[in-house]
Amino acid sequence: MATKTAPASAAPAEESPQAARTAGVSSEGVTTVSEGATGPQEPAATRGQTSIAAGVVEKIAGLAAREVPGVHALGGTLSRTLGAVRDRVPGGRASASRGVKVEVGQRQTAVDLDVMVEYGVPIRDVARDIRENVIAAVERMTGLEVIEVNVSVVDVRLPDDEVADDEPRVQ
Structure with a gap:
């Protein structure tokens, strides 16, 4: 350089x-x-x-975390609820950085993720896979060194928790 x-x-x-x-x-x-x-x-x-704006790092980390099998969603209950309302508003779109916080320095970054996992998956393995995927994506795309990825599992999605998004609630 x-x-x-x-x-x-x-x-x-x-x-x-x-x-x-x-x-x-x-x-x-x-x-x-x-x-x-x-x-x-x-x-x-x-x-x-x-x-590179912090929002860019948040989006990269959010998309990388969502790619990991066993991750159902990112964000706490309130942020997912508000996000679902925003997603249904005409012109609204899903936020790739929901549930992601980053601290970006000159050459390094740290990432905090709030994650909802699927019931039955080994949480330690999912957290490890999230770390590996997020670090690889952020470092490859931004050139910043990722010093830590903190994963907070805030919820578990049970198989019968919600109606599928494609199915209407009423007929």
Whole structure:
């Protein structure tokens, strides 16, 4: 990764808002992954910056966790209920980051997940698979190092808990 260098005779300048953003997390939750370089002598791929919003990491982690067999849903009871109402509103759409919280730094991230599992699955195995899948997806797609994935199993879906989503409640 190329880094910015200043001439030896250059005096330190006041930090600009742009420089503050490259130092780590901004107030909008956006993180800089690479500082970038400037000048015609630098390769085109290194000119500029790459920043990743916390919401992007949340979506990646949420989708990766949902791919694991044995995971029924993400989020606590209240967030799933509110999400189901929002999903049924015309124009509403499912939130990929429901039940996911992340803390994103300059080069690392931590992920917290609230998970509802299917009855009968080994919870330790599902949690391990969630960690492996989330870490692989986030690190591959963002380049950030995932330092931890905390899995909270908040509920178990019993086989006869709910009516299938495709079936209407009344005929």
